[in-house]
Amino acid sequence: MPKRNTRIKHVSKTPTGITGFDEITNGGLPKARLTLIMGSTGSGKTVFALQTLVNGARNYDEPGIFVAFEENADQIVDNAASFTWGLREFENKKVFIYDARVTPDLVKGGDFDLTGILVGIKTKAIETGAKRIAFDSIDVLLSLLSDLDTRRQEIYRLCDWLVTNEFTGLLTMKMDANDEVIDCYAFVKFHSDCVVMLAHCLVNHFSMRQLQVVKYRGSAHSDNQTSFVILSTGIEVAASTSHELKRPASTAHVSTGIKQLDTMLHGGYYRSSSVLLTGPPGTAKSTIASAFTQAACLRNERTLYVAFDENAEGIERNMASVNLHLPQYRRSGLLYIYAARTEAISGPMHLMKIKSIIDEFQPKCLVIDPISSLIRAGGEKPAAEVAERLLYLSRARGITIVCTSLADEKPPLLGNIPIHVGTIVDVWIHVGYFIQNGERNRSLSIVKSRGMKHSNRICEMILTDEGISLTDVYVSQGMWSWVIFAGNDNAPKKPNICVPRPRLKRCDRSWPRHGPNCQVRLKRCAVSSNLNRQSLRL
Amino acid sequence: MSLRHRSKKQGDAKPEFAFRLYIAEGTPHSMLAVARLKALCEKYFAGHYRLEIRDVMEHPCCILTDRILATLTLIKLSPEPQLRIIGDLSEEARVLAALGVISEPP
Numbered sequence: 001m002p003k004r005n006t007r008i009k010h011v012s013k014t015p016t017g018i019t020g021f022d023e024i025t026n027g028g029l030p031k032a033r034l035t036l037i038m039g040s041t042g043s044g045k046t047v048f049a050l051q052t053l054v055n056g057a058r059n060y061d062e063p064g065i066f067v068a069f070e071e072n073a074d075q076i077v078d079n080a081a082s083f084t085w086g087l088r089e090f091e092n093k094k095v096f097i098y099d100a101r102v103t104p105d106l107v108k109g110g111d112f113d114l115t116g117i118l119v120g121i122k123t124k125a126i127e128t129g130a131k132r133i134a135f136d137s138i139d140v141l142l143s144l145l146s147d148l149d150t151r152r153q154e155i156y157r158l159c160d161w162l163v164t165n166e167f168t169g170l171l172t173m174k175m176d177a178n179d180e181v182i183d184c185y186a187f188v189k190f191h192s193d194c195v196v197m198l199a200h201c202l203v204n205h206f207s208m209r210q211l212q213v214v215k216y217r218g219s220a221h222s223d224n225q226t227s228f229v230i231l232s233t234g235i236e237v238a239a240s241t242s243h244e245l246k247r248p249a250s251t252a253h254v255s256t257g258i259k260q261l262d263t264m265l266h267g268g269y270y271r272s273s274s275v276l277l278t279g280p281p282g283t284a285k286s287t288i289a290s291a292f293t294q295a296a297c298l299r300n301e302r303t304l305y306v307a308f309d310e311n312a313e314g315i316e317r318n319m320a321s322v323n324l325h326l327p328q329y330r331r332s333g334l335l336y337i338y339a340a341r342t343e344a345i346s347g348p349m350h351l352m353k354i355k356s357i358i359d360e361f362q363p364k365c366l367v368i369d370p371i372s373s374l375i376r377a378g379g380e381k382p383a384a385e386v387a388e389r390l391l392y393l394s395r396a397r398g399i400t401i402v403c404t405s406l407a408d409e410k411p412p413l414l415g416n417i418p419i420h421v422g423t424i425v426d427v428w429i430h431v432g433y434f435i436q437n438g439e440r441n442r443s444l445s446i447v448k449s450r451g452m453k454h455s456n457r458i459c460e461m462i463l464t465d466e467g468i469s470l471t472d473v474y475v476s477q478g479m480w481s482w483v484i485f486a487g488n489d490n491a492p493k494k495p496n497i498c499v500p501r502p503r504l505k506r507c508d509r510s511w512p513r514h515g516p517n518c519q520v521r522l523k524r525c526a527v528s529s530n531l532n533r534q535s536l537r538l
Numbered sequence: 539m540s541l542r543h544r545s546k547k548q549g550d551a552k553p554e555f556a557f558r559l560y561i562a563e564g565t566p567h568s569m570l571a572v573a574r575l576k577a578l579c580e581k582y583f584a585g586h587y588r589l590e591i592r593d594v595m596e597h598p599c600c601i602l603t604d605r606i607l608a609t610l611t612l613i614k615l616s617p618e619p620q621l622r623i624i625g626d627l628s629e630e631a632r633v634l635a636a637l638g639v640i641s642e643p644p
Contacts, residue, residue, distance in 0.1 A: 105620060111628065
């Protein structure tokens with residue numbers, strides 16, 4: 001039986017080498033096809049095109065030609081010098097900049113076609129072996145054509161030429177302030193095989209860049225808007241892709257740095273898990289995070305501490321007061337404290353900075369203190385996105401991440417933490433205050449801890465010169481009172497905090513105001529509080 | 539002084555016009571443009587012009603040196619300043635204005 005020819009030709013792709021972009025497009029740009037890059041002024045079109053060429057020349061053995069309609073070669077090379085691409089060394093060898101400026105001495109005397117320039121480019125491509133051709137931006141030349149039909153015809157010619165010569169084409173095109181392609185060029189969108197839209201806008205006074213793959217013929221792609229930033233390495237797209245989640249879950253524990261907290265969690269956090277510490281100001285969130293940092297350094301694991309609006313020296317001084325000594329680890333290079341100025345850059349930019357430090361430093365443990373600061377860098381929605389990406393990123397890289405987050409004084413409920421990541425994190429610890437008997441005491445409880453036994457108790461957290469310790473609270477007559485009887489004979493026995501508290505009888509827990517028993521109970525209570533007062537006088 | 543001197547010189551000996559026209563051989567546009575250009579030269583620069591017609595396919599290297607963007611491109615090499623006219627020369631008035639034959643395009 002003759003075999004049926006079932007060969008289906010898939011769109012072959014060529015990677016851009018732009019971090020994140022190849023992930024959202026499942027491999028890059030369509031090979032030997034036309035890609036349109038649209039965007040308003042300053043949206044990064046030229047950077048995108050140039051970076052694709054440089055990466056092609058450097059990493060994928062695909063030299064390129066950059067056809068510049070607006071700037072001359074020197075200007076382009078000079079502008080690109082602010083990036084770490086080293087374009088100058090590539091120029092004329094692997095990335096040729098083709099000067100196609102429409103000079104002032106050019107007069108239009110009728111209709112024309114692009115054959116001239118295409119022949120020129122092809123000649124150069126044969127010479128350099130170029131595979132990628134970027135046109136930046138062709139509307140300068142097309143606008144000289146008198147009518148829409150001729151323009152359309154020339155775009156056809158260009159597409160055809162790319163396919164016949166197997167060039168991967170990039171075309172940049174301007175959009176007006178309303179992010180609309182100038183009407184007469186709208187047809188280019190329909191002729192392109194892939195359309196990438198770059199947008200640049202202000203959100204709460206912070207500059208935010210968004211990238212969207214609007215169209216990709218013959219290929220699945222993520223069509224959501226994704227934020228991107230332009231760093232010294234070029235464009236980085238903040239892609240969060242499904243493969244980031246494919247990582248075996250570790251069952252190994254890492255110490256929290258606090259002995260009793262390790263006990264409460266039956267051994268500590270899981271490795272590569274995410275931990276959220278919430279609490280109002282002054283509840284020692286940073287201290288708990290620093291304890292974790294010190295424990296990580298003691299295990300000889302590289303740790304990155306991202307501190308928003310606090311410098312490394314400040315953290316070290318503060319932590320020294322609770323017997324946490326970080327300077328030695330920072331000196332030895334085991335600990336890197338990145339002090340970020342929150343409002344200097346936008347949330348996505350912070351993410352990328354942190355990401356690039358992670359790439360370089362390769363930490364095993366990461367602390368973000370506090371992650372809620374990101375709200376001040378562009379508002380809640382971008383902040384939540386950034387927080388989420390950071391958590392997924394850490395999970396993908398196998399990094400144990402501890403984030404602190406400012407929350408109000410109420411007990412933790414979904415919704416009253418500024419950045420809502422409570423459902424993503426593996427462990428959520430809430431620290432708070434209890435104000436009672438003229439004292440403000442710190443409390444700690446575990447809201448959730450996925451996949452491990454953990455204590456349900458609310459503990460008191462005590463900060464001393466020795467460090468952080470947790471003790472159980474003493475329940476007296478249905479009232480919380482803190483265990484402060486250490487050394488006193490009357491002190492109740494310190495219970496084991498990792499064992500759930502035996503259920504109290506209902507009548508003990510309630511506080512009946514009526515009934516025959518009431519007076520007796522009140523008396524008993526007075527005795528108890530007298531006892532307390534005596535012991536306090538110690 | 540110098541102005542008058544120059545205009546006098548121009549009046550005495552007509553400057554020689556040198557043109558180079560880039561075409562894409564075989565296209566209707568090109569054939570038309572060549573015919574138009576020849577007619578134009580005969581009409582306005584008879585006896586003092588040089589015309590060179592180059593096919594882009596045959597002279598690909600010249601495209602780079604002459605910075606040719608489009609076919610058709612007409613380059614006026616002399617007299618100075620150099621001038622480039624793109625298109626099929628169908629807009630005659632503009633072409634003539636650019637060449638300085640008539641003062642203003644309509």
